[in-house]
Amino acid sequence: MRQGYAAQAMTVAALVAAMFVQTVAAADKKYGPGVTDTEIKIGQTMPYSGPASSLSVSGTAEQAYFAMVNAEGGVNGRKVNLISLDDGYSPPRTVEQTRKLVESDNVLLIFQPLGTAANAAIQKYLNAKGIPHLFVGTGATRFNDPKHFPWTMGWSPNLAAEGKVYARHILASKPDAKIGILWQNDDLGKDYLAGFKEGLGDKAAAMIVREASFETSEPTIDSQILALKSSGADVLFNIATPKAAAQAMRKVHETGWKPVQFVIYSSSSIAAVMQPTGIDKVQGVISATYLKDPNDPAWQNDPATQKWREWMARYNPKGDPRDFLNVYGYTVSQLLVRVLAQCGDDLSRENVMRQVTNLDFDLPMLLPGIRVKTSPTDFRPIKQMQLQRFEGERWVPFGGIVDGG
Amino acid sequence: MDILLQQIISGLASGAIYASVALALVMIYNTTGHINFAQGEMAMFSTYIAWALVTAGLPYWLAFVLTVAVSFAGGVLIERVVLRPLHNAPVMAIIVVFIGMLLAFNALAGWIWGFLLKEFPSPARAVATGTPLFGGHDLFILIVTLAELVLLFLFFRHTSLGLAMRAAAQNPASARLVGVRVGWMLALGWGMAAAIGAVAGMLVAPIVFLDPNMMAGILLYAFAAALLGGITSPGGAVAGGLIVGVMENLVGTFVIGNELKLTFALAIVICVLIFKPSGLFGKVMVKRV
Numbered sequence: 262m263r264q265g266y267a268a269q270a271m272t273v274a275a276l277v278a279a280m281f282v283q284t285v286a287a288a289d290k291k292y293g294p295g296v297t298d299t300e301i302k303i304g305q306t307m308p309y310s311g312p313a314s315s316l317s318v319s320g321t322a323e324q325a326y327f328a329m330v331n332a333e334g335g336v337n338g339r340k341v342n343l344i345s346l347d348d349g350y351s352p353p354r355t356v357e358q359t360r361k362l363v364e365s366d367n368v369l370l371i372f373q374p375l376g377t378a379a380n381a382a383i384q385k386y387l388n389a390k391g392i393p394h395l396f397v398g399t400g401a402t403r404f405n406d407p408k409h410f411p412w413t414m415g416w417s418p419n420l421a422a423e424g425k426v427y428a429r430h431i432l433a434s435k436p437d438a439k440i441g442i443l444w445q446n447d448d449l450g451k452d453y454l455a456g457f458k459e460g461l462g463d464k465a466a467a468m469i470v471r472e473a474s475f476e477t478s479e480p481t482i483d484s485q486i487l488a489l490k491s492s493g494a495d496v497l498f499n500i501a502t503p504k505a506a507a508q509a510m511r512k513v514h515e516t517g518w519k520p521v522q523f524v525i526y527s528s529s530s531i532a533a534v535m536q537p538t539g540i541d542k543v544q545g546v547i548s549a550t551y552l553k554d555p556n557d558p559a560w561q562n563d564p565a566t567q568k569w570r571e572w573m574a575r576y577n578p579k580g581d582p583r584d585f586l587n588v589y590g591y592t593v594s595q596l597l598v599r600v601l602a603q604c605g606d607d608l609s610r611e612n613v614m615r616q617v618t619n620l621d622f623d624l625p626m627l628l629p630g631i632r633v634k635t636s637p638t639d640f641r642p643i644k645q646m647q648l649q650r651f652e653g654e655r656w657v658p659f660g661g662i663v664d665g666g
Numbered sequence: 667m668d669i670l671l672q673q674i675i676s677g678l679a680s681g682a683i684y685a686s687v688a689l690a691l692v693m694i695y696n697t698t699g700h701i702n703f704a705q706g707e708m709a710m711f712s713t714y715i716a717w718a719l720v721t722a723g724l725p726y727w728l729a730f731v732l733t734v735a736v737s738f739a740g741g742v743l744i745e746r747v748v749l750r751p752l753h754n755a756p757v758m759a760i761i762v763v764f765i766g767m768l769l770a771f772n773a774l775a776g777w778i779w780g781f782l783l784k785e786f787p788s789p790a791r792a793v794a795t796g797t798p799l800f801g802g803h804d805l806f807i808l809i810v811t812l813a814e815l816v817l818l819f820l821f822f823r824h825t826s827l828g829l830a831m832r833a834a835a836q837n838p839a840s841a842r843l844v845g846v847r848v849g850w851m852l853a854l855g856w857g858m859a860a861a862i863g864a865v866a867g868m869l870v871a872p873i874v875f876l877d878p879n880m881m882a883g884i885l886l887y888a889f890a891a892a893l894l895g896g897i898t899s900p901g902g903a904v905a906g907g908l909i910v911g912v913m914e915n916l917v918g919t920f921v922i923g924n925e926l927k928l929t930f931a932l933a934i935v936i937c938v939l940i941f942k943p944s945g946l947f948g949k950v951m952v953k954r955v
Contacts, residue, residue, distance in 0.1 A: 310773065315781030315877070446925055474924050480683065480874055480883040483676045484915045485924060491669045503783060507875055515801055537785040537875055581780055 290606040295369040304362030306374045308350035322590025325577035336601045352382035359383045377401040388412045414640045421456025422665030428460025439470045441494030446474040453500045486512040499524045507538040514542035522546045532583025549646040565625030592626045630662040673915040679804035681911020686866035687888035688903035697855020704767035706881030712737040713867030741860025745853040775878040786871035890931040893938045902947030
């Protein structure tokens, strides 16, 4: 009996000691919700089902990237646990799922939720609660607003900036251009259009001879291309997501129209757009980019691209190596890992934001010369792009890195 | 003037697409009395089968015939397995099944073949037409659709099987009394609609590219076409498709702007349903909607 008592006392003492030790250790570490010594829990929503499900390739790639990070020991010894939920590309479900991630799963931050409308729907909620809303999966300009939304940060160059890059190139290379614009009637199209017109400045009204919009629900855009062609335009700015962009380029070719064509970055994938359109029909088309395209022979022997290929083979074997979203998801996950590593043992939400607004480095799959750079007043990690022209079977860069600011 | 002509011809080309899908809708309506919301997705799925066959190295026409045969069998199977238990169910239940099939086929195609756009071949793409106004494939769609129409007409008017199928749809009880196997007639109707849908998919894919959401936009226009022409009339469906295609181009380019083109298709659907539910070429001939 006495011995039993002594054993109990010893256990209590040991427990107290253990608690004390832990408190001491924790003094060096600061953990926000979802963080322990062995795990960092983060969340996101993705359109795994529904009309935009083709975009969820990036979500799959991100999970595959963290699988590799975890297999190699995690970030500062902590495994990254990405909870990726389906929102069906429907903003009300994005809100519901994000609330679940924040209030029941207790994630540290929200990472790369996909879609302009989806992110707009959760932006206020996350900012009101002070939860990092990082590297949103949309290029819409509204997500770069540090004054009103200090917890929200974008990732890819914003659409208006890209529009400006094309406008400046036209002003410099073809100042007397007559421009026809095909644009998708949604946030994406409007953002590009606004940036493009801003880039042309006061010459916009004189240079743009015809604008034709289309809805994503329209089966074909032949009618719009014919109208643009008959306007006499000699430059065509093709603001369309892959399917319509490919249809437009093919129709332009079939009607014998030969304008200088610009196609937006997200529709410049060789495998998803250029090849289905027909390589012979897209010669000379101009676009801009910031990521390496692993299908481009120029990167055949690039060590970073080879590492990407190994990762695809080992951790993302079901993914299509021709889909640029696999590079996109890989690189944006790399960025988050760099941020988490930079946080060290202070994984509070405040410190995450402090670190994320203080970045300056390059990433392996970004084009050489393009850097990730942020400051407390600049929430655009990537601002530079590289103009490129389609020649033969690949994109050939020209004119150096340009700033879209 | 030039642009007017261009828009009319381009409208006829897209109208032929709507017509080919509308034919499948009419087919299933005529034989079962239902409107199949999954028709577009079934056609898309068939087109993937054709694509897989062509990619595997089969010549186009062999792949074409095989796809039509497989789709026919698939249509019969769907009717026997999925819809047969619902023969006496309320319309709502059947609509729910159709919508479920729509989602299932879409997800299945994405799961099997991925979401990247795929180029689909056309035997007539390279055929020179001598004018930039329309391409060889546009002509091909129109010819195939009209040929289908003639075949359907001959089948329903001049074969006893066609007569039995019409009887089974219009008056199942009497048909059964005179010895028509109504259940199998319905299954045959499904098979034929699936086969016509497969042809439509293979005609459409070279224009809009093949992807799991290929039919989403087209199906709505096909509904408009089928309703405008009269949901019971195959000829009406083709005429309706061409009218919708040309009207949407003209109205979109010269009158209301492209933003409202889709609204225009919906307006057609609503106007027809309100003012003349039997459509232009339905049982009674009418002047205009």
